[in-house]
Amino acid sequence: AQRVTQPEKLLSVFKGAPVELKCNYSYSGSPELFWYVQYSRQRLQLLLRHISRESIKGFTADLNKGETSFHLKKPFAQEEDSAMYYCAPRGIQGAQKLVFGQGTRLTINP
């Protein structure tokens, strides 16, 4: 079964502090991994994807296949990072769907 676990529903940190949003997945095969972000009243936006190994807005994510994790990190949080974050694996064949986790609501306190 395809399953994504984001254990923290809510996460609150102070501005300038490091942030880590956890994601563990259970997915047959070797999926591609994505993080999506949803700012208040806006659409879901692609934040980053494992395949491109990019860093967007200071966020990075490391895929650990042994632990089946894809945690999202940022060394210094900013107030504009406050949003809902979703981890989502996607199969690599066909029109494979994204499977979303429950999401973590990140709040950055001033």
Add this chain to the structure above:
Amino acid sequence: EPEVTQTPSHQVTQMGQEVILRCVPISNHLYFYWYRQILGQKVEFLVSFYNNEISEKSEIFDDQFSVERPDGSNFTLKIRSTKLEDSAMYFCASSEGQGGYGYTFGSGTRLTVV
């Protein structure tokens, strides 16, 4: 930057009525999706569509739901007889390709069934 466009942004309908939610995906994208998000819950997959047919559908996507790509540009989701529990935000998405390609999401249609 190309966008996925959804209309209307908000629709209120009476229980039992039919609704059609409309989406215009990005023009060179090949894969199309509908998701929904009930208030306070996670984003749930409904259906994927490729090459003019449904590729996969979830258990939510029962006989009350259908999708269509009538003219090569629009992608619609029809709910034949709405129920109260169909109230949710419905997101359309499109993707250029498989696997490592992410989706581009529309801004959603908030459906309220009364």
